[in-house]
Amino acid sequence: MESVLGRYRNLIILVGVLFLQVLGLAVQVKRSADAESTRLIRIWAVSTITPLERVLVWGQKGTGNLWHNYFYLRGVRAENRELKEQIERMRLEQARLSEDAAQARRLQALLAFKEQFVLKTVAAQVIGSSGSDSSRILYIDKGENDGLARDMAVVTADGIVGKVLQVFPSVSQVLLINDQSSGVGAILEKSRLQGVLKGTANGEVVLERLMSDEQVEAGEAILTSGGDQIFPKGLPVGTVAHVGGGKELFLNVRVRPATNLSKLEEVLVVTQKQERQVTAQDTVRMRAADILAQRLPSVPEKPAEPNATSGSPAGPVNGPTRDVSGTAKPQSKPSIVRSPQSGFATKAQNPSTPKPDDGVPLTGPAVESSVPAGSQGSGITDTSAARHEASAPSVVSKPVAEAKPVKPQTKAPVPPKPPAQSNPQPQASEDGPH
Amino acid sequence: MVHTSVPITYTSGEQLEVYRFSVPVTVGVPLLALFLQAFLPRHFPRLAYIDLPLLVTVYFAMARRNPISGLLTGAVIGLVQDSLGGHPIGLYGIAKTVVGFGASSLGVKLDVENAGARLLLTLGFYLLHGVVYFTVARGMVNMNLNWNWGWSVLAGLANAMLGVVLFWFLDKFKQRT
Numbered sequence: 001m002e003s004v005l006g007r008y009r010n011l012i013i014l015v016g017v018l019f020l021q022v023l024g025l026a027v028q029v030k031r032s033a034d035a036e037s038t039r040l041i042r043i044w045a046v047s048t049i050t051p052l053e054r055v056l057v058w059g060q061k062g063t064g065n066l067w068h069n070y071f072y073l074r075g076v077r078a079e080n081r082e083l084k085e086q087i088e089r090m091r092l093e094q095a096r097l098s099e100d101a102a103q104a105r106r107l108q109a110l111l112a113f114k115e116q117f118v119l120k121t122v123a124a125q126v127i128g129s130s131g132s133d134s135s136r137i138l139y140i141d142k143g144e145n146d147g148l149a150r151d152m153a154v155v156t157a158d159g160i161v162g163k164v165l166q167v168f169p170s171v172s173q174v175l176l177i178n179d180q181s182s183g184v185g186a187i188l189e190k191s192r193l194q195g196v197l198k199g200t201a202n203g204e205v206v207l208e209r210l211m212s213d214e215q216v217e218a219g220e221a222i223l224t225s226g227g228d229q230i231f232p233k234g235l236p237v238g239t240v241a242h243v244g245g246g247k248e249l250f251l252n253v254r255v256r257p258a259t260n261l262s263k264l265e266e267v268l269v270v271t272q273k274q275e276r277q278v279t280a281q282d283t284v285r286m287r288a289a290d291i292l293a294q295r296l297p298s299v300p301e302k303p304a305e306p307n308a309t310s311g312s313p314a315g316p317v318n319g320p321t322r323d324v325s326g327t328a329k330p331q332s333k334p335s336i337v338r339s340p341q342s343g344f345a346t347k348a349q350n351p352s353t354p355k356p357d358d359g360v361p362l363t364g365p366a367v368e369s370s371v372p373a374g375s376q377g378s379g380i381t382d383t384s385a386a387r388h389e390a391s392a393p394s395v396v397s398k399p400v401a402e403a404k405p406v407k408p409q410t411k412a413p414v415p416p417k418p419p420a421q422s423n424p425q426p427q428a429s430e431d432g433p434h
Numbered sequence: 435m436v437h438t439s440v441p442i443t444y445t446s447g448e449q450l451e452v453y454r455f456s457v458p459v460t461v462g463v464p465l466l467a468l469f470l471q472a473f474l475p476r477h478f479p480r481l482a483y484i485d486l487p488l489l490v491t492v493y494f495a496m497a498r499r500n501p502i503s504g505l506l507t508g509a510v511i512g513l514v515q516d517s518l519g520g521h522p523i524g525l526y527g528i529a530k531t532v533v534g535f536g537a538s539s540l541g542v543k544l545d546v547e548n549a550g551a552r553l554l555l556t557l558g559f560y561l562l563h564g565v566v567y568f569t570v571a572r573g574m575v576n577m578n579l580n581w582n583w584g585w586s587v588l589a590g591l592a593n594a595m596l597g598v599v600l601f602w603f604l605d606k607f608k609q610r611t
């Protein structure tokens with residue numbers, strides 16, 4: 001007996017070690033449904049490896065910053081100009097989207113829907129990966145000490161990234177959406193078909209549970225549906241890359257993620273969401289234009305001084321304005337225009353910014369413009385916008401269709417409409433997260 | 435014990451040298467391999483196909499020529515690699531245990547000092563590792579994996595070529611018993 005054990009000692013030990021591991025694996029598989037406890041070996045391994053990664057990332061970032069911020073500044077001016085142009089375009093876009101969002105809020109209030117808001121996020125840096133092509137995992141440099149917990153959504157500005165899988169004191173493990181054990185509730189933006197976003201073994205992302213008789217087009221955007229209780233509804237997921245026939249009456253929809261999952265540097269972890277029912281109060285907030293209109297009648301209380309047009313709350317009217325030819329116009333013609341909805345003065349959209357589809361170059365000559373249709377009464381008359389107009393004196397604002405120039409001190413004030421009865425066109429949301 | 439510089443493909447146990455490594459190398463090299471495996475694919479995603487922990491397992495197992503030591507080395511490295519991933523712990527552990535045992539068993543019988551033998555053996559062990567991992571992952575964990583022979587052989591060749599260079603570098607840390 002002893003000779004047999006001695007002879008096959010290596011083999012017996014091999015079988016024993018394999019048996020132990022298979023046993024451990026079986027226990028984990030059996031408990032995987034409910035067990036979320038972190039294995040001690042996992043804590044040890046992560047605690048050993050991630051400090052090295054953190055140091056390396058820190059050094060790498062420091063070197064990169066030194067290079068980019070001090071030595072390599074070529075093209076910054078051009079980039080700055082492009083970014084400014086982009087800001088102008090995005091202002092217009094924001095105005096339109098705000099209107100849409102407010103409209104959606106009104107409708108949700110009517111239907112007593114509940115909305116989820118992203119209240120708080122924590123920025124984190126990606127410091128490592130699982131190193132395995134079968135496990136799409138990232139490590140970020142924020143953990144339990146920073147308020148992170150399991151199943152928190154991880155996103156970037158481009159779209160969703162994944163969810164927090166394991167949390168350690170100063171590090172967290174993020175399961176990417178292209179891991180095959182990942183699942184995200186998703187909805188197609190146009191057709192409103194709902195499916196489940198899953199990862200595949202080779203790192204692709206597919207949208208499952210779409211019936212084969214449904215019409216799905218390549219290029220259609222996909223958003224989170226909110227059904228997984230992890231990702232807030234409406235976050236970008238990606239676009240449909242390819243649609244093919246799948247098995248068991250389901251379509252095979254391959255998805256191109258909105259975020260480049262293999263080149264992630266910084267991410268945001270959604271640490272706090274709020275679910276609340278939309279109230280009518282949200283939809284009838286007073287518009288900046290109405291506030292402005294309410295203030296105007298109070299101006300005559302004090303006798304106007306010769307250049308009292310500058311007393312108007314709207315900044316842009318202070319300075320001389322110029323038309324396209326650059327000719328100075330008198331100050332008595334402020335660039336305040338009458339809002340077609342409220343009948344009160346409001347500012348015109350900054351004319352230097354073209355309408356999204358008019359093809360006017362942003363850096364081109366000053367042009368007269370009217371308020372884009374999408375931004376009429378959209379509440380973009382906030383103070384920041386007014387400041388923006390004041391800083392762009394090279395143009396003259398042209399009133400919108402029915403609007404007429406207003407001389408605040410000479411014209412009889414028109415009583416403002418109550419906010420609830422004024423034009424229900426929404427305004428830009430300044431405080432509420434979307 | 436006679437050391438011959440002539441490459442041989444099969445020899446008796448007396449002709450083969452058994453090496454050992456210092457504690458810093460024994461601990462540091464696998465840790466470094468695991469660290470690089472976790473860190474590099476973030477910047478170079480294609481490097482995820484390179485399995486540095488596997489190469490280190492094969493190297494230590496072949497150099498020590500002790501099956502028990504080899505399988506334990508493979509088990510520990512594999513389990514730590516599992517810990518860094520999101521799947522159940524044990525998939526890499528089992529695969530690398532088998533590879534460690536096989537590499538050390540072959541190291542007892544074959545001369546694994548020359549580059550050609552190392553290339554072929556590393557390719558073979560890469561494929562063996564893949565087969566064991568695939569089998570366990572599908573059979574026990576019910577993971578949806580696809581086996582592609584062409585891709586596996588190509589990845590194995592890439593690993594084997596890197597292994598030849600890596601083994602040559604690690605040879606400098608060997609200490610004769």
